[in-house]
Amino acid sequence: MRGPVRIGNFSGYLGDRFTAIDEVMAGDPVDVLMGDYLAEVTLAALSGRDGRRGYVSYFLDQIRPHLAAIAERGMKVVTNAGGFDPAGLADALLKAAAEEGADVRVAYVEGDDVLSRLPEYERAGHLMENLDSGEPLSAWGLEPLAANAYLGGWGIARALAEGADIVVCGRVTDASLTAGPAAWWHDWAFDDWNALAGAVTAGHVIECGPHATGGNFSGFTTIPHLLVPGFPIAEIAADGSSVITKHARDGGAVTVDTITAQLVYEIQGPRYLNPDVTVHLDTVELAATGPDRVEIRGATGSPPPPTTKVAVFALLGYEIVNTIFVTAPEVTAKIDLLRAQIGRDLPAGVELSFTRIGTAADDPQTQWDATVALRVMATAAEREPLARFGLARRLSSLYLQSIPGFFHDGASQLTGTPKPRIDYWPALLPLTAVDHRTFFEGQTYEISPPEQSETAPQPVHPEPVGALSPEDVRNLPLGTVAYARSGDKGGNSNVGIWAPDERVWPWLRLALSTVELRRLVPEIKELEVIRHEFPHLRAVHFVLRGLLGTGGSANLRVDQVGKAVGEYLRAKHVPIPVRLLSEQGSVDVTD
Known part of the structure; x- marks a missing residue:
């Protein structure tokens, strides 16, 4: 060897x-x-x-x-x-x-690259159903730009x-x-x-x-x-x-x-x-x-x-996004006025999305403690109405006729040029339907799929059984005793939370039920949530189905591919047993 x-x-x-x-x-x-x-x-x-x-x-x-x-x-x-x-x-x-x-x-x-073979696949009965919705590719209504197995x-x-x-x-x-x-x-x-x-x-x-x-x-x-x-x-x-x-x-x-x-x-x-x-x-x-x-x-x-994943992409439309700033007090009322002014006489086919980022401090020590960002995104199926809408011009025109204290980052230009918005369609194809070839110095080598295959569904892990024992606790961020990492799989976000200290693991697996996750993260209350445990890694893992829409390239979230979902969860306050905090010893919870 x-x-x-x-x-x-x-x-x-x-x-x-x-x-x-x-x-x-x-x-x-x-x-x-x-x-x-x-x-x-x-x-x-x-x-x-x-x-x-x-x-x-x-x-x-x-x-x-x-x-x-x-x-x-x-x-x-x-x-x-x-x-x-x-x-x-x-x-x-x-x-x-x-x-x-x-x-x-x-x-x-x-x-x-199987783009040119999509009609062939359909004729052969490969419907390429969407892994999330179950619909056949023919129901998408968009013209694929790329399809890669x-x-x-x-x-x-x-x-x-x-x-x-x-x-x-x-x-x-x-x-x-x-x-x-x-x-x-x-x-x-x-x-x-x-x-x-x-x-x-x-x-x-x-x-x-x-x-x-x-x-x-x-x-x-x-x-x-x-x-x-x-x-x-x-x-x-x-x-x-x-x-x-x-x-x-x-x-x-x-x-x-x-x-x-x-x-x-x-x-x-x-x-x-x-x-x-x-x-x-x-x-x-x-x-x-x-x-x-x-x-x-x-x-x-x-x-x-027996199958492999295929990523299909199509032009969904176009988008423009800019960020402006709102300063306390009366932040909500100011944002309401901005929504109305920016959306006035909206051209047919143009849609607006507003995302408030941050919360102003009650008694700000600096101007920036009193400031929240407002992300404004305009989308349309066609480029022309979006360009005609002129989001950058509209925002620039509000300085003398809108909320008190209106401004954008003066060191950067407002964006007015639409950019493509790409939709994503995840599907499956039989491995036998995909050509896999290696080319080297004039020779072509056909790569056959493995002779053996078997379907391996994800295991079903029951929710944790048993109540947390009554004991002295402190309401602190979950991140005091746990690490996390999150990311994207198409329209789904995943997040894994684990205990770096093995003594925290029994508490963590009981504390992080699906019900508790829904309480901590209200954004997912209507979504399907799948929970698994990894005892060797002292980790609880969740899949949040649909949090990212149809995928990172098309959804309207600021955190487009869910990179910060894990840290958001770690920031949530939960009742942590005092005995775990004392055993952790060196953990700094003061921030």
């Missing part, structure tokens, strides 16, 4: 630190560089750019200076920066390598086995960017379910880059050198177990809690579905094995589902 493969991440999303590859190349040795650029909102943005589709061009700028060093060190690079044009990025990489005098061999993986990691593994140094993908699953190289390195079989499950778990942890080293972490005040948190490394062994670490020279930290945060991020429950394997996350255990080293063990796997 070969030793562990060291896979280092250098991108967690489109827009991540441009210097990441520079940093990783200057850091600790790795065998594989992995960069994740795609997400649902990323594909939506790419598809909505006036029909201009392509790859993530700045990846080419990032990696060009390092192509010669990558070849010299014998490193591999795997990325989904191919976007809608993996072949185009592969060709551009070969040209750049020739210009840099770097001897690298480039492969690309395709088959995820989620591919697994075996196309990547085949490219590396054939001798590729760089593998460019479109929409493979995020974790496949790690699982594919691990399967190649260890020469796993298609049915090495537990090993594959471990690699997918490690991939899920490092796919979001500095998320694993202290970024977006509830306990950020405990993380040293967080100014520029480094990028993570997964050391994946032949049995699929792994150790998550980071480059020693870089900031941030890898702890059990930073890894837990990522494990409960953007999941639908204990069954984590991948085209190559179904991961049973409720068997995963974590253990710190040294400074900045956390072992992930115990992941178990079973055959993947």
